[in-house]
Amino acid sequence: MERGLKASILLATIVCASVSTAKSECTDKTAPMQMRLAYAGDRGMTVSWNTYSKLDHPSVRYGLHPDSLDRKAVSDVSVTYPTSTTYNNHVKINGLKPDTLYYYQPQCGNSSQIYSMKTARPVGDSTPFTIAVAGDMGLIGPDGLTTTTGPNGGTAPLGPGDNNTIQSMESLKSEWDFFWHPGDIAYADYWLKEEAQGFLPNYTVADGQALYEKFLNEYFDEMTALTADRPYMVGPGNHDSNCDNGGTTSNGVAYNISICPVGQTNFTGFRNHYRMPSQESSGVENFWYSFNHGMVHFIQLNTETDIGGGFVAPDEPGGSEGMNSGPFGSYPNEQLDWLKNDLESVDRSKTPWVIAAVHRPWYVSAKNTSGSICTICKDVFEPLLVEYGVDLVMQAHTHYYERNQPLNNYVIDPAGLNNPQSPWYITSAAPGHYDGLDSLVRPLKPYVVYAQDTAYGWSKITFHNCSHMTHEFVASRNNTILDTATLFKDRKCEPGTGGDDGGDDTCEI
Known part of the structure; x- marks a missing residue:
């Protein structure tokens, strides 16, 4: 089981797709809960949530405005373990702008519930x-x-x-x-x-x-x-x-x-x-x-x-x-x-x-x-x-x-x-x-x-x-x-914001 778990961590496949959703596949058992985020490098964020049923391809819609979630990230990581009553779904979104507020919605999320996430500040950014x-x-x-x-x-x-x-x-x-x-x-x-x-x-x-x-x-x-x-x-x-x-x-x-x-x-x-x-x-x-x-x-x-x-x-x-x-x-x-x-x-x-x-x-x-x-x-x-x-x-x-x-x-x-x-x-x-x-x-x-x-x-x-x-x-x-x-600490501080804030999301739709 441990080898399989480690493989699932390393081999998640992230793709961009259209923003269409298969609402017919959504049920109470696939409704998202327990939302949590984690930084994934300087330009990434991992979105995690739980469901009562396994998702074949967990997905997250996201964008720069809550009314325009025009991008989509998909993975194949929906994992559980003996004794668990839920599945843990993990989707890593790459190619994001640093220090930028995004809005997101996990697969089968309530249309009225849009979450937000802010990416990491760029390396060298001297903002407090x-x-x-x-x-x-x-x-x-x-x-x-x-x-x-x-x-x-x-x-x-x-x-x-x-x-x-x-x-x-x-x-x-x-x-x-x-x-x-x-x-x-x-x-x-x-x-x-x-x-x-x-x-x-x-x-x-x-x-x-x-x-x-x-x-x-x-x-x-x-x-x-x-x-x-x-x-x-x-x-x-x-x-x-x-x-x-x-x-x-x-x-x-x-x-x-x-x-x-x-x-x-x-x-x-x-x-x-x-x-x-x-x-x-x-x-x-x-x-x-x-x-x-x-x-x-x-x-x-x-x-x-x-x-x-x-x-x-x-x-x-x-x-x-x-x-x-x-x-x-x-x-x-x-x-x-x-x-x-x-x-x-x-x-x-x-x-x-x-x-x-x-x-x-x-x-x-x-x-x-x-x-x-x-x-x-x-x-x-x-x-x-x-x-x-x-x-x-x-x-x-x-x-x-x-x-x-x-x-x-x-x-x-x-x-x-x-x-x-x-x-x-x-x-x-x-x-x-x-x-x-x-x-x-x-x-x-x-x-x-x-x-x-x-x-x-x-x-x-x-x-x-x-x-x-x-x-x-x-x-x-x-x-x-x-x-x-x-x-x-006696260090000389250079003004400015290190790092590149350009290069928007790598997956264009």
């Missing part, structure tokens, strides 16, 4: 922009984070009247270009824990297969408010691996991955639901890849499998959580070799900022249990991040917010945020899910500048120019800024 970042966001609502929890459940339920993180991000959506989610998506694997803690009554282990898929579908339904018109860039986390996070104890019985049916192991849902720009950046599936947006080069790394270099990742066989997932590369050092090649290829005159995201942190005020502090990841990735002058590393996994100093091998950069030579580390993993927030381990590490474990929130990162970048932590409940800091 903002992105949203948060790891570890799960289902919000009756089956996830809510104002109540089960016995021994979440430690921080939502307060009465609080906005949740999806609502907060939606209310400020005009301020950010895309959402970056470095791992732990939906927390569908929490069905057994919620049942064991009495939050979900009258369910059994036998119900798990259906509950897992139910949670996934509810999450994607919720996220459509954000992802239908903003790219949703994701990375792998431990809760995306299998059906019960490697093991859960219920009523005194310890369960492990053996209860997970085929389809709910080895990151199968994660691999089917998304199409990240790995093909464009020579990465591997949704696990590691990079992309450009204006004056920034973004890198997503995989801390769950394929660490390579003779190390064992926390989730590989022999790791700390028994995930039994991966590897996904073709040889042990592939991700590390890819990272080196990717960093070497960055033209800092066009993309002066280089930002990386990881799921598991290595600089964080947490107990070093179950891979919470990934020293293996540090040993493998940090030397390259330092050598090539990566500016910022966004971390997740521990469910709170922590802003650190720039660091290299545990040593605080004496420059602080005033032109440091070491990467700046921030952990932003407090958007919320059933289990609430974690508690910081005090006393905090000596490199911590600000940390909090009482408010749900997410990160806004603004790139002002080639030398100044500001990070803000937004409290979801009321959109207040709880923490802000600006990084300065």
